[in-house]
Amino acid sequence: MFVVYCPVCDRRTLLGVDEVDWVENLQPGMISVSGHCPRGHDVALLTGDMFKPNEDPRYYGPAPKLWHKPVRKLAALFAKLFRRRTNAATCP
Numbered sequence: 001m002f003v004v005y006c007p008v009c010d011r012r013t014l015l016g017v018d019e020v021d022w023v024e025n026l027q028p029g030m031i032s033v034s035g036h037c038p039r040g041h042d043v044a045l046l047t048g049d050m051f052k053p054n055e056d057p058r059y060y061g062p063a064p065k066l067w068h069k070p071v072r073k074l075a076a077l078f079a080k081l082f083r084r085r086t087n088a089a090t091c092p
């Protein structure tokens with residue numbers, strides 16, 4: 001029996017061994033177990049010797065580096081706009 005997290009239902013449920021659809025070796029020591037939650041949504045669980053689970057099952061690791069650059073540019077733009085508004089509000 002496995003404890004799986006369903007992101008659609010936002011809750012953990014038990015997945016019986018007879019309810020497992022797929023078991024796949026992703027790499028040595030890391031196994032993916034797939035099935036469905038009681039409401040029918042797809043769920044997956046990572047397990048194995050190499051897998052170190054996080055406390056929050058909704059955390060899938062750091063964002064890909066591809067996302068960092070646009071977000072930094074957007075953050076710089078908002079910081080610039082915010083500075084302009086605060087300067088305009090403080091200056092008479």
Ligand SMILES: [Zn+2]
Pocket residue numbers: 006007008009010037038039040041
């Ligand atoms: Zn669900």
